[in-house]
Amino acid sequence: MICPRCKSNNVTVSVVNEVKEKRKKGLLYWIFIGWWWELFAWIFLTLPKLIFAIFGRHKKVVSKTxxxxxxxxxxxxxxx
Ligand SMILES: [Zn+2]
Incomplete structure (x- = not known):
């Protein structure tokens, strides 16, 4: 395999589980954006998801590698 950026063939391949991968957010993020964004996201993303999970078709969550x-x-x- 060849790197598209530097054309080197010193490339290692690793399998990453995307679900388990969590991004760390800074303290400033949480002070200015995090708390209301998380709340907003929870209300607008989690609640419809829960409603959909209860009334909708059951879908298994598969972790994507x-x-x-x-x-x-x-x-x-x-x-x-
Ligand atoms: Zn490279």
Missing amino acids: VTYAVCQNCGHRWKV
């Missing part, structure tokens, strides 16, 4: 290639030369990461 994504294969990433990471260039050891320049650090570029992309989906395979």
